Amino acid sequence: xxxxxxxxxxxxxxxxxxxxxxxxxxxxxxxxxxxxxxxxxxxxxxxxxxxxxxxxxxxxxxxxxxxxxxxxxxxxxxxxxxxxxxxxxxxxxxxxxxxxxxxxxxxxxxxxxxxxxxxxxxxxxxxxxxxxxxxxxxxxxxxxxxxxxxxxxxxxxxxxxxxxxxxxxxxxxxxxxxxxxxxxxxxxxxxxxxxxxxxxxxxxxxxxxxxxxxxxxxxxxxxxxxxxxxxxxxxxxxxxxxxxxxxxxxxxxxxxxxxxxxxxxxxxxxxxxxxxxxxxxxxxxxxxxxxxxxxxxxxxxxxxxxxxxxxxxxxxxxxxxxxxxxxxxxxxxxxxxxxxxxxxxxxxxxxxxxxxxxxxxxxxxxxxxxxxxxxxxxxxxxxxxxxxxxxxxxxxxxxxxxxxxxxxxxxx
Amino acid sequence: xxxxxxxxxxxxxxxxxxxxxxxxxxxxxxxxxxxxxxxxxxxxxxxxxxxxxxxxxxxxxxxxxxxxxxxxxxxxxxxxxxxxxxxxxxxxxxxxxxxxxxxxxxxxxxxxxxxxxxxxxxxxxxxxxxxxxxxxxxxxxxxxxxxxxxxxxxxxxxxxxxxxxxxxxxxxxxxxxxxxxxxxxxxxxxxxxxxxxxxxxxxxxxxxxxxxxxxxxxxxxxxxxxxxxxxxxxxxxxxxxxxxxxxxxxxxxxxxxxxxxxxxxxxxxxxxxxxxxxxxxxxxxxxxxxxxxxxxxxxxxxxxxxxxxxxxxxxxxxxxxxxxxxxxxxxxxxxxxxxxxxxxxxxxxxxxxxxxxxxxxxxxxxxxxxxxxxxxxxxxxxxxxxxxxxxxxxxxxxxxxxxxxxxxxxxx
Numbered sequence: 001x002x003x004x005x006x007x008x009x010x011x012x013x014x015x016x017x018x019x020x021x022x023x024x025x026x027x028x029x030x031x032x033x034x035x036x037x038x039x040x041x042x043x044x045x046x047x048x049x050x051x052x053x054x055x056x057x058x059x060x061x062x063x064x065x066x067x068x069x070x071x072x073x074x075x076x077x078x079x080x081x082x083x084x085x086x087x088x089x090x091x092x093x094x095x096x097x098x099x100x101x102x103x104x105x106x107x108x109x110x111x112x113x114x115x116x117x118x119x120x121x122x123x124x125x126x127x128x129x130x131x132x133x134x135x136x137x138x139x140x141x142x143x144x145x146x147x148x149x150x151x152x153x154x155x156x157x158x159x160x161x162x163x164x165x166x167x168x169x170x171x172x173x174x175x176x177x178x179x180x181x182x183x184x185x186x187x188x189x190x191x192x193x194x195x196x197x198x199x200x201x202x203x204x205x206x207x208x209x210x211x212x213x214x215x216x217x218x219x220x221x222x223x224x225x226x227x228x229x230x231x232x233x234x235x236x237x238x239x240x241x242x243x244x245x246x247x248x249x250x251x252x253x254x255x256x257x258x259x260x261x262x263x264x265x266x267x268x269x270x271x272x273x274x275x276x277x278x279x280x281x282x283x284x285x286x287x288x289x290x291x292x293x294x295x296x297x298x299x300x301x302x303x304x305x306x307x308x309x310x311x312x313x314x315x316x317x318x319x320x321x322x323x324x325x326x327x328x329x330x331x332x333x334x335x336x337x338x339x340x341x342x343x344x345x346x347x348x349x350x351x352x353x354x355x356x357x358x359x360x361x362x363x364x365x366x367x368x369x370x371x372x373x374x375x376x377x378x379x380x381x382x383x384x385x386x387x388x389x390x391x392x393x394x395x396x397x398x399x400x401x402x403x404x405x406x407x408x409x410x411x412x
Numbered sequence: 413x414x415x416x417x418x419x420x421x422x423x424x425x426x427x428x429x430x431x432x433x434x435x436x437x438x439x440x441x442x443x444x445x446x447x448x449x450x451x452x453x454x455x456x457x458x459x460x461x462x463x464x465x466x467x468x469x470x471x472x473x474x475x476x477x478x479x480x481x482x483x484x485x486x487x488x489x490x491x492x493x494x495x496x497x498x499x500x501x502x503x504x505x506x507x508x509x510x511x512x513x514x515x516x517x518x519x520x521x522x523x524x525x526x527x528x529x530x531x532x533x534x535x536x537x538x539x540x541x542x543x544x545x546x547x548x549x550x551x552x553x554x555x556x557x558x559x560x561x562x563x564x565x566x567x568x569x570x571x572x573x574x575x576x577x578x579x580x581x582x583x584x585x586x587x588x589x590x591x592x593x594x595x596x597x598x599x600x601x602x603x604x605x606x607x608x609x610x611x612x613x614x615x616x617x618x619x620x621x622x623x624x625x626x627x628x629x630x631x632x633x634x635x636x637x638x639x640x641x642x643x644x645x646x647x648x649x650x651x652x653x654x655x656x657x658x659x660x661x662x663x664x665x666x667x668x669x670x671x672x673x674x675x676x677x678x679x680x681x682x683x684x685x686x687x688x689x690x691x692x693x694x695x696x697x698x699x700x701x702x703x704x705x706x707x708x709x710x711x712x713x714x715x716x717x718x719x720x721x722x723x724x725x726x727x728x729x730x731x732x733x734x735x736x737x738x739x740x741x742x743x744x745x746x747x748x749x750x751x752x753x754x755x756x757x758x759x760x761x762x763x764x765x766x767x768x769x770x771x772x773x774x775x776x777x778x779x780x781x782x783x784x785x786x787x788x789x790x791x792x793x794x795x796x797x798x799x800x801x802x803x804x805x806x807x808x809x810x811x812x813x814x815x816x817x818x819x820x821x822x823x824x
Contacts, residue, residue, distance in 0.1 A: 001462070003459060003463065003683075003687045003690060004687075005436075005440075005684070005687075006440050006443050006456075006680055006683070006684065008443060008444070008446055008452055009446070009452060010444070011444070011445075011446045011447065011450065013445060013446070013447055015447055017673065018445050018447060018448060018673055018676055019445070020444065020445055021444070021445050021677075024417070026442045026443075026444060027442060028417075028418050029441040029442050029677060030438045030439060030441050030442045031418050031420060031438075032420070032422070032423070032432065032433070032438060033423075033425060033430055033431070033432055033433050033608075033614055034420055034421070034423050034425070034755075035423065035425055035427055035430065035755045036430060036615075038423065038749070038755060040420055040421060044418075047415060050413070051415065067480050067481050067484070067615075067616060068479050068480040068484060068654060068672075069479050069672040069673050069674075069675060070672075070673065071653065071654055071672050072479070072480060072484075072654050072672070075652065075653055075654045079652070095639055098637070098638045098639025098642075099637075099638075099639065099653070101638045101639075101642075102637055102638040102639070102653050103653050105638065106649065106650070106651050106652060106653055107651075113642070194673075196445075196673060196676075202445055202675065202676050202677035202678075203448075203479075203673045203674065203675045203676055203677075204479060204616060204675035204676075204677065204678050225510070225511075225514055226510045226511075226513045226514045226517065227507055227510025227511065227513075227514070227761065228761075230510075230513075230525070237518065238518070239518050239519075239651055239652075240487065240491070240518060240651075240652060240655075241483065241487060241511070241514050241515050241518055242480060242483055242484050242487045242655075243652075243654075258760075260480075260481040260482075260483050260484070261429065261430055261481050261482065261606075261608060261615045262481075262615065263481060263614065263615045263616035263678075264430055264608075264614050264615055264616075265433075265441060265614035265615075265616065265677075265678075265681070266614075266616050266675075266677075266678065268418055269677070271415075271418070272417070272418065275415045275416075275417075278415060337450070343446075343447045343450060348639075348670075349639065
């Protein structure tokens with residue numbers, strides 16, 4: 001078999017990730033390799049850490065990526081702080097909450113589960129009541145659940161945890177850089193994100209930040225690497241070398257203690273993605289994501305399709321559409337992809353086959369993408385015989401855009 | 413502070429990795445993102461797996477990358493097969509052997525250590541004797557130790573392990589794609605490599621392959637992910653979700669069971685790097701690496717500097733040079749980097765400050781790089797007052813090249 005050079009079709013990606021990378025990030029990816037201890041590379045590491053502090057809105061000492069996809073960062077935090085028998089409260093309101101329980105379980109922790117019906121989130125007071133009952137070491141929760149398109153309010157939970165010396169770990173994979181997230185103000189002890197969503201960078205790194213409360217645990221669990229000392233032992237040692245944050249933080253400190261070989265190209269991309277965010281300004285970026293999410297919802301409602309989930313805690317960057325009765329959700333996605341070159345997502349678990357998930361994240365969160373996806377969905381549904389308000393979706397979104405962006409006087 | 417677009421100096425990288433990526437790989441990195449379940453992306457996954465089979469020279473069912481740097485792949489294999497109390501023999505002849513013991517230890521295994529003086533490797537019979545004494549479940553060993561530049565012969569060890577139903581796990585991070593490695597012929601049960609060395613791809617993925625003997629263990633340790641079933645339990649479950657090969661192999665199988673979000677861009681790069689290897693031909697590529705390694709050694713000897721380590725088991729892709737007495741190894745590397753733009757490496761542990769490590773791997777394994785590094789080292793040593801045979805190094809390498817590549821008749 002002969003293998004040819006990559007020759008991929010053009011795609012408009014309107015899923016909850018991976019989404020389109022900013023073209024400036026794509027360009028940065030082609031930058032030639034420099035060595036991991038080259039002073040110029042160390043400089044890129046420092047700049048990336050600075051920029052992460054900006055995006056996480058934190059004064060924490062530590063902010064760096066783990067070299068792996070989003071879940072690698074979540075596992076790094078949980079496995080580094082959870083010891084056998086530790087109690088962890090996990091409020092679950094969608095698929096990725098269950099992933100947290102999976103990781104707690106594998107780290108030897110005891111999960112105290114709360115489950116909300118898919119489409120809802122928790123009243124913070126209910127979470128606090130559960131925390132009071134359990135008195136856990138850690139509360140681990142997802143901020144934005146892409147499986148249901150819902151956003152969990154965190155401020156009150158954070159306040160209670162801090163007052164009671166409980167650690168709050170948040171999976172902000174789907175929100176950071178597109179939805180308001182205030183690490184310090186909300187008293188979040190550790191936050192993990194992904195690159196392939198609102199940061200508009202390809203998948204493959206998991207930026208995270210944590211504070212001194214987390215670091216104190218890491219230092220107690222630290223073990224000198226074999227090779228430096230074969231005798232070193234620590235009964236509380238972290239069960240992974242790759243995810244040992246006590247070692248990774250040394251690599252990212254001025255000591256530069258060797259751990260893994262930092263992923264050169266992905267770091268170029270992450271730095272560029274963060275630089276672009278700084279240039280846009282984090283508040284402007286969040287406003288942009290809010291605006292395009294709103295335009296999408298307005299358009300879909302005008303089309304006459306039904307949105308899923310309670311409106312109040314909807315993620316601005318994920319919009320969930322109920323599949324009209326009698327049609328195949330997969331067939332619609334196939335037409336969208338093959339004819340329009342637009343990718344939207346199906347669903348997991350109880351929602352599988354019942355909804356589509358439309359993302360508007362990162363570089364994909366822009367006017368032309370929103371207008372295209374509305375037009376394509378309308379055409380496709382019409383093709384399958386669904387009765388929609390023809391022409392209304394794009395028109396409603398267009399009117400919204402012209403109103404908020406650039407009020408023009410129409411000539412009659 | 414203002415952050416500008418990346419603007420990096422041009423570097424010639426002659427370290428044992430990360431080395432220069434093939435320019436075709438750099439171009440592939442800029443390819444726009446497509447979704448992880450896009451049929452075109454699934455096709456790239458399949459092609460990458462096929463190409464990995466070619467490079468690993470194996471008929472194994474499984475060959476795929478773990479999304480992380482090289483050591484993530486090693487940890488994935490060890491943590492997926494080693495259970496608490498399992499005996500593991502680890503013959504250590506340099507720094508990266510100790511890393512294996514570190515990972516065995518964290519997975520709960522019992523390490524039975526063998527140590528060779530740095531610069532030597534093991535007589536396979538001595539390893540076999542140790543294996544007979546211990547009767548371990550696993551033997552874990554490094555193929556090429558970049559810390560010492562030595563290559564461990566594996567064939568006899570593999571034969572003995574297979575006959576006695578012991579698993580052989582090999583770290584071929586520094587050798588695969590540049591040095592002969594025959595997974596099936598040598599009876600290796602699991603092999604892990606890195607992208608940033610002889611594959612000429614940036615750091616960030618850990619391709620691996622394993623056979624049915626390994627897979628049988630994975631299947632016994634498999635646990636259904638929470639979210640699908642909260643009740644599912646397995647007392648032998650793998651302690652990591654991210655490194656759970658029983659799950660990752662399902663993601664890479666036709667079932668495409670969701671695990672992580674595959675790192676799009678790095679997979680583009682890996683596929684292109686492997687495609688380029690197939691085009692060159694694995695045997696030709698190994699010959700090329702051997703040739704340039706030999707040219708480098710010939711040049712260095714002609715210069716009058718001393719090489720480190722026994723000649724017989726020298727890695728063709730790493731050449732270790734003793735630092736002449738009375739000069740600072742670091743100062744030499746600084747001049748090389750800042751004035752010539754050439755990076756060579758220092759050393760670890762007992763060799764720190766005493767040797768330089770010069771790599772000739774992947775795209776960096778080429779004529780002009782070898783001739784440049786010889787010239788630059790000669791100039792730099794001369795600058796520091798070391799007596800070298802001026803002009804002889806490049807001349808000797810040049811003569812070797814002209815002889816083996818393209819015998820020309822000199823006009824007098």
